[in-house]
Amino acid sequence: MTSLKISTTEEWLAVLPHQVGHHLAQCVAVMTVTSRALGPVARVDLPPEKYVRQMADGLLDGLLRVKPQAAMLVGYEDVPGESRSMLHAVHHGLQAAGVGIIDHVVVRDGRWWGWCCRPVDELDGLRPDHVDGHALVDDSCVPAAAAFIANGSAPLASRDxxxxxxxxxxxxxxxxxxxxxxxxxxxxxxxxxxxxxxxxxxxxxxxxxxxxxxxxxxxxxxxxxxxxxxxxxxxxxxxxxxxxxxxxxxxxxxxxxxxxxxxxxxxxxxxxxxxxxxxxxxxxxxxxxxxxxxxxxxxxxxxxxxxxxxxxxxxxxxxxxxxxxxxxxxxxxxxxxxxxxxxxxxxx
Structure with missing residues (x-):
């Protein structure tokens, strides 16, 4: 595939299902970047709270082996706050390893909330004018995702x-x-x-x-x-x-x-x-x-x-x-x- 320019959060979110081959739900996904090229994508189902640390450590162990320079974190959830603990654990682990965070996003009910929706340098809370977040856009309207579609990409309904x-x-x-x-x-x-x-x-x-x-x-x-x-x-x-x-x-x-x-x-x-x-x-x-x-x-x-x-x-x-x-x-x-x-x- 020819090189693609991905510069906004909505573009990252549109491309992600094409990268993993299926639509995502009830999980945390991490897209990595090294030398301005997309690297491996890791995902893990949202674990029970008592297993968050263990699952986050396992995810980080695999991610850090590929030496990413930056990462995009996305938590997919049905209930507000479900992905928070896992997202925070992975976020802090990547930061501690010197990996830059492109954005820290929550997706729920067809909408997303990222850095732009929160107070500066905060992982929680929402600015009054961003309480409703942003609607996910149709991937066919995003040039980077449309390029995947043109090459035959059609994400399946689920991981199963x-x-x-x-x-x-x-x-x-x-x-x-x-x-x-x-x-x-x-x-x-x-x-x-x-x-x-x-x-x-x-x-x-x-x-x-x-x-x-x-x-x-x-x-x-x-x-x-x-x-x-x-x-x-x-x-x-x-x-x-x-x-x-x-x-x-x-x-x-x-x-x-x-x-x-x-x-x-x-x-x-x-x-x-x-x-x-x-x-x-x-x-x-x-x-x-x-x-x-x-x-x-x-x-x-x-x-x-x-x-x-x-x-x-x-x-x-x-x-x-x-x-x-x-x-x-x-x-x-x-x-x-x-x-x-x-x-x-x-x-x-």
């Missing part, structure tokens, strides 16, 4: 809806289960993966595979060098291209003339296709379910989609607790370990 993206859909998985039961061998099938990796064509994103083709793709993931090569082609920030073995590289070079994903936007298209496949894979075939979930998780983490990465890891380790790549990815997500390479590095 995001979790469902990577889980088995029983209405779609029966045919794949039958195909997996009948298959043998684990050929790489680069021609099938090449279809998944192809750029969006003039007719839009029409990627599709049959149950039998998907079964063959899943079986190919049992070969570790091939699986890792696919990670590199889908998300070069997660697995450097130069570490791909020569046999896999030749196969993918031939199957994907456009080359590896060269941008975050291209990788997001791949992620959308992968998630469509993951929902068709039955948990009754744990190795295959763990492999496709972990693949999706790696790509999600590479584009900064922490929610989907965490959900993918959760599914993978639920069906195969010892799946090694998933355990590595779980640590990256838990400790906010960002990829060593960046998308500008890849494009250079």
């Amino acid at each position: 809806a995001v979790g469902a993206l990577v889980e088995e859909d029983p209405g779609l998985s029966a045919g794949v289960a039958e195909a997996l039961s009948a298959i043998s061998g684990s050929d790489p099938v680069p021609e099938l993966w090449g279809r998944l990796l192809a750029p969006v064509g003039e007719r839009g994103d029409a990627f599709q595979v049959t149950d039998q083709e998907l079964a063959r793709m899943l079986c190919s993931l049992a070969t570790k060098p091939w699986r890792d090569a696919l990670v590199a082609w889908m998300s070069p920030v997660m697995f450097p291209i130069e570490k791909v073995d020569e046999v896999s590289r030749r196969a993918l070079d031939q199957a994907v003339p456009a080359g590896p994903a060269g941008s975050s936007d291209a990788s997001k298209i791949v992620l959308r296709r992968l998630l469509g496949l993951a929902r068709r894979v039955p948990d009754a075939f744990p190795q295959e379910a763990a492999a496709i979930s972990t693949l999706a998780g790696c790509v999600a983490w590479g584009v900064g989609n922490g929610s989907t990465a965490a959900d993918a890891v959760t599914r993978a380790l639920r069906v195969v607790p010892e799946y090694l790549l998933a355990t590595f990815l779980e640590r990256m997500v838990a400790y906010q370990l960002r990829p060593r390479h960046t998308w500008p590095d890849v494009a250079a």
